[in-house]
Amino acid sequence: MSIRFHPRNEILLAYATGTLEEAASVLIATHLALCPQCRTAVGCMEAVGGALLDALPAAALDDRNLTQMMTRLDEPASVPAPAKAADDLSSTRSPGTSAMLPQPLRGYVAGDNAAHLPWHRLMNLDYIDLKTRGRGRARLLRVSPGGTIPYHGHSGEEFVLVLAGGYSDGTGAYHRGDVASADPSLRHAPVAEPGEACICMTVNYGVLLPTRILAPLARLFRGRVH
Amino acid sequence: MTALMIAVAAHADKKAFARLFLHYGPRVKTYLMRQGASESNVEELVQETFLVVWRKAAMFDGGKASAGTWIFTIARNLRIDALRKTRRPEFDPADPALVPEPEPAPDRVLEAGEAEVRVRAALAQLPHDQAIALRLAFLEDKSHSEIAAQLSLPLGTVKSRLRLAMQRVRAILEES
Numbered sequence: 001m002s003i004r005f006h007p008r009n010e011i012l013l014a015y016a017t018g019t020l021e022e023a024a025s026v027l028i029a030t031h032l033a034l035c036p037q038c039r040t041a042v043g044c045m046e047a048v049g050g051a052l053l054d055a056l057p058a059a060a061l062d063d064r065n066l067t068q069m070m071t072r073l074d075e076p077a078s079v080p081a082p083a084k085a086a087d088d089l090s091s092t093r094s095p096g097t098s099a100m101l102p103q104p105l106r107g108y109v110a111g112d113n114a115a116h117l118p119w120h121r122l123m124n125l126d127y128i129d130l131k132t133r134g135r136g137r138a139r140l141l142r143v144s145p146g147g148t149i150p151y152h153g154h155s156g157e158e159f160v161l162v163l164a165g166g167y168s169d170g171t172g173a174y175h176r177g178d179v180a181s182a183d184p185s186l187r188h189a190p191v192a193e194p195g196e197a198c199i200c201m202t203v204n205y206g207v208l209l210p211t212r213i214l215a216p217l218a219r220l221f222r223g224r225v226h
Numbered sequence: 227m228t229a230l231m232i233a234v235a236a237h238a239d240k241k242a243f244a245r246l247f248l249h250y251g252p253r254v255k256t257y258l259m260r261q262g263a264s265e266s267n268v269e270e271l272v273q274e275t276f277l278v279v280w281r282k283a284a285m286f287d288g289g290k291a292s293a294g295t296w297i298f299t300i301a302r303n304l305r306i307d308a309l310r311k312t313r314r315p316e317f318d319p320a321d322p323a324l325v326p327e328p329e330p331a332p333d334r335v336l337e338a339g340e341a342e343v344r345v346r347a348a349l350a351q352l353p354h355d356q357a358i359a360l361r362l363a364f365l366e367d368k369s370h371s372e373i374a375a376q377l378s379l380p381l382g383t384v385k386s387r388l389r390l391a392m393q394r395v396r397a398i399l400e401e402s
Contacts, residue, residue, distance in 0.1 A: 010370060010385050013392065017363045018302040018314070026315040033317035036327040043290065044396050049302065049364045050295030051345045054227075056365070058252030059259065061272065069247055069273050073240065073280050102323035104315035133312045177325070 003035050005178040007159070012038060016045035023136030023203045026104055027161050027179070030201060033102035034177035101163060105201060108132070109140065114164060114199050125149065136203045143167070143192040151189040156206020158182040165198035167191060228339050231293035234279075235286040246293060247276055254301045261305045261367045271308055275301045285319075292342040305367075341399060348398040356391035359384055 007028055014020040015028045032039050106112045108130045117140070119126035124147050130138040143149065145165065159181055166175040169188035174180050182188070184206070192198035227249060233242035255272050263271055278300045286296055303314040317324060349357065362373045370388070374381040 009389055009392065013363065013388060014369070017367075018306050019363070019367060019369050022312050022315065029315045029317050033321055033324045036325060039317075039327070041396075044399060045392060046299055047292065047295045047341060047345045047399075048349065048360065048392070048395055049298040050292055051342065051349055052361060052364050053250070053253055053257055053298045053301070054294040054346075055349075056253045056256045059255035061252045061255055061269065065251065065269055065273065066244060066247060069251075069276055070240065070244060072273060072277060073243070075277075077281055100323045103318040103321045106323075107315075 003037070003175075003177040005172060005174060005180055006035065006038055007031060007179045008181060009041070011159075011181075012042055013045055016042050016049065021132075021134035021136050023130070023132040023134060023138040024159060026108060026130065026132060026138055027159050027201050027203050030102050030105040030163075031161050031177065031179050033104075105163075108138075114140075114142070130201075136205055138201065138203050141200045141202055143190075143198045145192055145196055145198075146194045147192045147198075149190045151187065153187040154182055154184050154204070154206055156184060156204065158186075158205070159203045161201045163199045163201060165196040166193040167198045167200070168193070227293040228288055228342065231283070231286055231296060232288045235283045235288070238283070243276075243280060246279070246297075250294070250297050251276065254297065257298075257301055257365060258305055258309075260365050262309055263305065271304065274308070275304050278304065292339065294342065344398050344401075345395060348395040351398075352391055352394060356387045356394075359387040360391050363388060 011020065011024065011028060015025055020028065032042060101109065101112055101114055109117055109128060111117055117128055119128060119142060124144065126142040128140040130140065132138045140163075143165075159179060160174070162174045162176055162178050162180075164176060166173060167190045168174070169180075169190045171180065171186070171188065173193075227246065230239075230242040230246050233239040234246065251272055254275050255268055258268050258271050258275075259265075275297070279297060282300070291299075303316075306312060306314045349360070352360070358377070359373060362368050362376065363370070368376065370384050371381055373379075374384045377384065
């Protein structure tokens with residue numbers, strides 16, 4: 001199925017210029033592995049970066065630098081080159097199955113097959129927290145086929161990248177490779193599609209807010225405490 | 227310059243590498259200084275950048291990127307690691323999970339050299355305010371809201387200038 005929902009252009013641009021935080025960058029880079037169209041867009045942005053670099057004024061760099069540089073070329077690399085993708089895949093994986101996690105996400109979890117990861121359970125959800133630096137919180141979420149996430153809002157921006165299965169909310173139906181972006185105005189109760197567990201990577205800036213009956217109660221409660 | 231990079235990629239040509247260093251080294255130094263590198267370690271970072279250019283040369287694809295673009299991405303990644311102390315997550319072109327490009331129609335493939343000329347032409351034609359926004363975004367490690375603050379503009383205006391600028395560059399790149 002081809003990808004229907006892409007990250008906003010400004011997010012791709014922040015990734016290309018290098019200002020996007022690590023958590024969102026993992027999500028965008030993983031989307032890029034699944035989306036040739038956005039790879040082309042980022043490639044075009046990087047070409048702008050290249051042209052702007054070329055047009056920069058040259059800083060003073062004396063001849064000593066070139067001499068040093070040339071002698072360093074034969075230095076052994078201090079850090080071994082990263083393992084080729086094909087080498088770090090376990091033999092248990094069936095190639096091309098929808099459970100397969102692309103890079104760079106695979107490097108953030110303990111394995112390449114989503115079925116065998118160390119999931120934690122919270123109500124009807126399984127989750128894994130990903131270690132990233134910066135403000136954003138990155139997680140993997142797994143919802144059983146047909147499962148629902150209770151109606152909620154967000155106190156900050158949220159990005160969701162679907163990796164397996166699919167889900168729907170009022171804004172659309174999302175499948176592998178699709179990126180849903182939510183701002184604080186969105187309230188939704190996503191429902192996983194039947195047939196296959198829905199696995200997503202999520203990045204949140206802020207917290208989830210329970211709504212409906214809980215939210216007014218929460219507000220009322222906060223009002224009295226003040 | 228792209229021909230020099232191809233020579234480095236194809237047969238580890240040290241003379242070609244030296245010429246690339248002489249042209250791009252001073253520009254990478256300017257880039258890293260603007261990104262916040264200190265005078266005391268910027269030359270070390272320039273050398274680190276070119277050490278990666280040398281070691282990863284085999285991955286350079288002259289059909290996809292120009293030498294300038296390739297060196298820009300390496301310098302950008304290095305300064306994220308070195309100056310921000312955070313990681314730069316990237317997809318792996320050799321990942322079996324990667325969804326490949328559909329085969330492009332032959333008349334739509336632009337040589338990197340041609341693409342480079344077109345990107346430069348597109349940048350030269352941009353309205354001044356769009357060009358400024360692009361330069362701040364790419365060269366000064368500024369988020370869109372920091373650019374808005376610096377130019378005393380609403381965030382939405384900065385975002386739309388950047389969007390329009392990129393649209394124009396893409397349109398010129400995709401012209402047949």
